[in-house]
Amino acid sequence: MISNVNRLSLAVGMVIATLVGQAAAAPAPSENATINLIRLLVEQGVLKQDKADKLIAQAQSEADQARKSASAAPAAVVAGVAASGPAAAPGDVRVQYVPAAVRDQIRDQVKAEVMATAKQENWAQPNTFPEWVSRISIDGDLRLRDESRYYSDSNSNEIVDFAKLNNNGPYDVNPNSSTSLPPLLNTREDRTNLFRLRARLGVKAEIAPEWTAGIRIGTGSDNNPVSTTQTLGGGFAKKDIWLDQGYLSWKPSDQLTLTGGRFTNPFFSTDMLYSGDLNFDGVAAIFDHKLNRDWGLFGTVGAFPVEYTNDTTSSNGFDKESSDNKWLYGAQIGAKWAVNDSNRLKAGLAYYRFDDIEGQRSSPCEPWAGAPGCDSDGTRAAFMQKGNTVFLLRDITPNPLNPATTPQPQFVGLASEFNLIDLNFVWDADLPQNFKLRSQANYIHNLGYDEGDMRKRSAGQIVNNLDSDGQIDSGANAWMAQFTLGNALELKKQGDWNLFAGYKYIQPDALPDGFNDSSFHLGGTNAKGYFLGGNYGLAKNVYATGRWLSSEAVYGAPFDIDVLQLEINTRF
Structure with missing residues (x-):
């Protein structure tokens, strides 16, 4: 069975890949959206509540750091970001544009890591066994x-x-x-x-x-x-x-x-x-x-x-x-x-x-x-x-x-x-x-x-x-x-x-x-x-x-x- 640490790593990896993939097509996710996603992971049983609370605190900390970095960016970059969307509201976090090729590479890498772990720990296909086991059957009577x-x-x-x-x-x-x-x-x-x-x-x-x-x-x-x-x-x-x-x-x-x-x-x-x-x-x-x-x-x-x-x-x-x-x-x-x-x-x-x-x-x-x-x-x-x-x-x-x-x-x-x-x-x-x-x-x-x-x-x-x-x-x-x-x-x-x-x-x-x-x-x-x-x-x-x-x-x-x-x- 997959360990809790691996569950957490895979879940976070998939969340990051999802956020990166959405960055070019929509405004940067807000803090509330991230919290909602973490709560959804709790409901699905992937995360426990105490670990979710730590993630929420970590997300808020990273958002503050992102705001400070954004305020220190060159004026040209800020102007370019502003031109690509509406003005940032208080509490929003901006993510710079990620090219499609980079997004595909990140997605393929995360997928490969997930499948490798699934095959190693035999949970990619529930209730299955090694190939040779499927060719053997047992019967009997008493x-x-x-x-x-x-x-x-x-x-x-x-x-x-x-x-x-x-x-x-x-x-x-x-x-x-x-x-x-x-x-x-x-x-x-x-x-x-x-x-x-x-x-x-x-x-x-x-x-x-x-x-x-x-x-x-x-x-x-x-x-x-x-x-x-x-x-x-x-x-x-x-x-x-x-x-x-x-x-x-x-x-x-x-x-x-x-x-x-x-x-x-x-x-x-x-x-x-x-x-x-x-x-x-x-x-x-x-x-x-x-x-x-x-x-x-x-x-x-x-x-x-x-x-x-x-x-x-x-x-x-x-x-x-x-x-x-x-x-x-x-x-x-x-x-x-x-x-x-x-x-x-x-x-x-x-x-x-x-x-x-x-x-x-x-x-x-x-x-x-x-x-x-x-x-x-x-x-x-x-x-x-x-x-x-x-x-x-x-x-x-x-x-x-x-x-x-x-x-x-x-x-x-x-x-x-x-x-x-x-x-x-x-x-x-x-x-x-x-x-x-x-x-x-x-x-x-x-x-x-x-x-x-x-x-x-x-x-x-x-x-x-x-x-x-x-x-x-x-x-x-x-x-x-x-x-x-x-x-x-x-x-x-x-x-x-x-x-x-x-x-x-x-x-x-x-x-x-x-x-x-x-x-x-x-x-x-x-x-x-x-x-x-x-x-x-x-x-x-x-x-x-x-x-x-x-x-x-x-x-x-x-x-x-x-x-x-x-x-x-x-x-x-």
């Missing part, structure tokens, strides 16, 4: 959630947690040598009032007119890809912060954006396939073109490394492996149509190919004899939730000295391939009385699902999703429908509200179980059921949400889960 999970008493209590088996394994599946149960899911004991937090903070920088870089950090109980929600408690221990996003974008035109790194989902999709918290690692090209007032086209293509396999079966073995990396390739095309002022349609068709995400049966191996691992261990999924059909990866050769009690330490892998067709449809309608309705539908079909291939790939070692006759009890389809009604579809201010309801049906192998919403059925596939709730705007960018999700297994043992979520959401 969510407080109370979550309760309710399980049916009739649920099976023998549902294996295959995700934990892979993470903590291998697990010995031979009952003659194993002394413990495999990891089991909680299926009967309720969990009420879990206080949970999600906090994310992002920074975006415009590097150049066509280049943008972004970084976002977020909370999370672990490094799983589908949730940045952190369960509180734990003895008040500090919470982890993860790199949620880090990307670089190039926008060569208004219609095309190329992005690489870790970034938000670039596809038009629902949380039945991809969780709202899921970010993609890789590269994507996003196209969005408006054809005319009513029609527009959009599309996305991308390649995303799901997992790079290790080049060794184990860290202490000679058994090196060739690269067998897992990739997701995606392509989507869609259209937007403004039917009229009250109705808007958006539809998209996508194809997703998950390369090498399925497991592979190993060659014969002997971990019981000291082998550090088997050659297909790396084909197990990097992250799973639950629902997909899985099989035992290792082909373990029995110990010929004691085959019945040979340990069988196992990992599991996905039995099906996943090549998905994903169709999405959204219709927004403006209704009478300021109501708005959104109708949304999503259908997914796995073209890679083939029960014959699954049996061949697994060599008969499938361990879930089997009926009483040992046949695969699964499917390749998933669909969802949802409706939202209220005075706003996106809540931004106090009083905005909406209600929503929907239904999901997800067969076990319709899609990979590791990437979808972690709230419905607590994540994964092999689930069907409804969800409903509402949102209400408490203030600008602050809204409350209540949500009830009720689900059960599509196939297999009974497994019913109900989830209640109460939230306060903020964004900035």
Whole structure:
């Protein structure tokens, strides 16, 4: 902020420049005019009253000195001054003529000094900052959630947690040598009032007119890809912060954006396939073109490394492996149509190919004899939730000295391939009385699902999703429908509200179980059921949400889960 001394110096300088500039065109200013000007500066807050009083006294003193100097001037000069205007009245001060060039020079000098001081002290343009600051923006959100999970008493209590088996394994599946149960899911004991937090903070920088870089950090109980929600408690221990996003974008035109790194989902999709918290690692090209007032086209293509396999079966073995990396390739095309002022349609068709995400049966191996691992261990999924059909990866050769009690330490892998067709449809309608309705539908079909291939790939070692006759009890389809009604579809201010309801049906192998919403059925596939709730705007960018999700297994043992979520959401 400019100091009082600088304020005073600049003000006096501008006053002097104004008086000099007026000298040639009007009679010399009187003492009363100077006093009026000083009083105006006091009213504007430039001068304080005590300093103004000193200036007035100084002006009166200088006027007296000017009168004495004028009376001593040569007669010719006095006559010349008298000829240029009326006779001086008592108390007037005469200022000699100043040429226009001199006045301009004084004005330019004062202006330069004022602007230099303004730039140095950053008050020439209020509320502005250095140039680089204007190219950086910060955004974030925070969510407080109370979550309760309710399980049916009739649920099976023998549902294996295959995700934990892979993470903590291998697990010995031979009952003659194993002394413990495999990891089991909680299926009967309720969990009420879990206080949970999600906090994310992002920074975006415009590097150049066509280049943008972004970084976002977020909370999370672990490094799983589908949730940045952190369960509180734990003895008040500090919470982890993860790199949620880090990307670089190039926008060569208004219609095309190329992005690489870790970034938000670039596809038009629902949380039945991809969780709202899921970010993609890789590269994507996003196209969005408006054809005319009513029609527009959009599309996305991308390649995303799901997992790079290790080049060794184990860290202490000679058994090196060739690269067998897992990739997701995606392509989507869609259209937007403004039917009229009250109705808007958006539809998209996508194809997703998950390369090498399925497991592979190993060659014969002997971990019981000291082998550090088997050659297909790396084909197990990097992250799973639950629902997909899985099989035992290792082909373990029995110990010929004691085959019945040979340990069988196992990992599991996905039995099906996943090549998905994903169709999405959204219709927004403006209704009478300021109501708005959104109708949304999503259908997914796995073209890679083939029960014959699954049996061949697994060599008969499938361990879930089997009926009483040992046949695969699964499917390749998933669909969802949802409706939202209220005075706003996106809540931004106090009083905005909406209600929503929907239904999901997800067969076990319709899609990979590791990437979808972690709230419905607590994540994964092999689930069907409804969800409903509402949102209400408490203030600008602050809204409350209540949500009830009720689900059960599509196939297999009974497994019913109900989830209640109460939230306060903020964004900035």
